[in-house]
Amino acid sequence: MTQVDIHIQRKAYKPGAPAAIEDLHLSLAPGEFVCLVGPSGCGKTTLLNLVAGLDRDYQGAIDIGHRQGAAPVIGYVFQNPRLLPWRTVRENIDLALPGDGGADVDELLRILGLEAAQHVYPQRLSLGMSRRAAIARAFAVEPDLLLMDEPFVSLDPPTARRVRQLLLEVWGVRPHTVLFVTHDLREAISLADRLIFLTPSPTRVVAEVAVDIPRAARDQEKAVEAFRQRLTTERPEIGHLL
Numbered sequence: 001m002t003q004v005d006i007h008i009q010r011k012a013y014k015p016g017a018p019a020a021i022e023d024l025h026l027s028l029a030p031g032e033f034v035c036l037v038g039p040s041g042c043g044k045t046t047l048l049n050l051v052a053g054l055d056r057d058y059q060g061a062i063d064i065g066h067r068q069g070a071a072p073v074i075g076y077v078f079q080n081p082r083l084l085p086w087r088t089v090r091e092n093i094d095l096a097l098p099g100d101g102g103a104d105v106d107e108l109l110r111i112l113g114l115e116a117a118q119h120v121y122p123q124r125l126s127l128g129m130s131r132r133a134a135i136a137r138a139f140a141v142e143p144d145l146l147l148m149d150e151p152f153v154s155l156d157p158p159t160a161r162r163v164r165q166l167l168l169e170v171w172g173v174r175p176h177t178v179l180f181v182t183h184d185l186r187e188a189i190s191l192a193d194r195l196i197f198l199t200p201s202p203t204r205v206v207a208e209v210a211v212d213i214p215r216a217a218r219d220q221e222k223a224v225e226a227f228r229q230r231l232t233t234e235r236p237e238i239g240h241l242l
């Protein structure tokens, strides 16, 4: 489990262009599940790309696990599961494993209900199964930080709900630090220890809220909806944002 400290003074896409992100500071405690919530265009993907090291063109510092010399291990689950179509589920996961170990893949497949599908090629998977395979692959590398960019956005609500439950089951066993992006407040409440709300132009943090619903009650829609209503009533700046 890894501490993450993000300090972005300025990120612009072109020299002289207005900043996409300015003065953004976030810290994640080891093993914390944090959801970033904000409207379209508020810079969520830009931020994840900086944190993942896919974009290094910014002013600031991102410290993942105080690793000296060695690069941090990042797991990334995108909107599109990005499975290699010519590899089976199992092969997609095995390919991601580091040479010196990784997680117990059999255990991940079992928790995520993919044992029977492990030798199936991605084009034969349902949308929900392909998302579960992407989650298995991301946990298999035992990441210092797991980034998830709206991974369930194209799923129908019951399937999304089931995959979220399975994600929490895996995370319960392997509690890596997670930064999960969504514009769906209910989804964020059902998953996160802490919510961070972003506002666009330039991206800034407008509110941070701890979710105090017990983990055992996170799959109860009533509890999630009650929290959402209380939050948007008591914090109008959040209601206006979404």
Ligand SMILES: Nc1ncnc2c1ncn2[C@@H]1O[C@H](COP(=O)(O)OP(=O)(O)OP(=O)(O)O)[C@@H](O)[C@H]1O
Pocket: 013, 020, 038, 039, 040, 041, 042, 043, 044, 045, 046, 047, 183
């Ligand atoms: N490659 C790029 N070149 C120039 N501007 C960009 C680029 N990518 C993003 N932007 C701008 O940066 C800002 C943040 O965009 P970003 O895609 O990070 O937001 P987002 O919150 O992830 O949006 P969405 O939820 O729609 O994916 C927007 O103003 C966007 O137009």
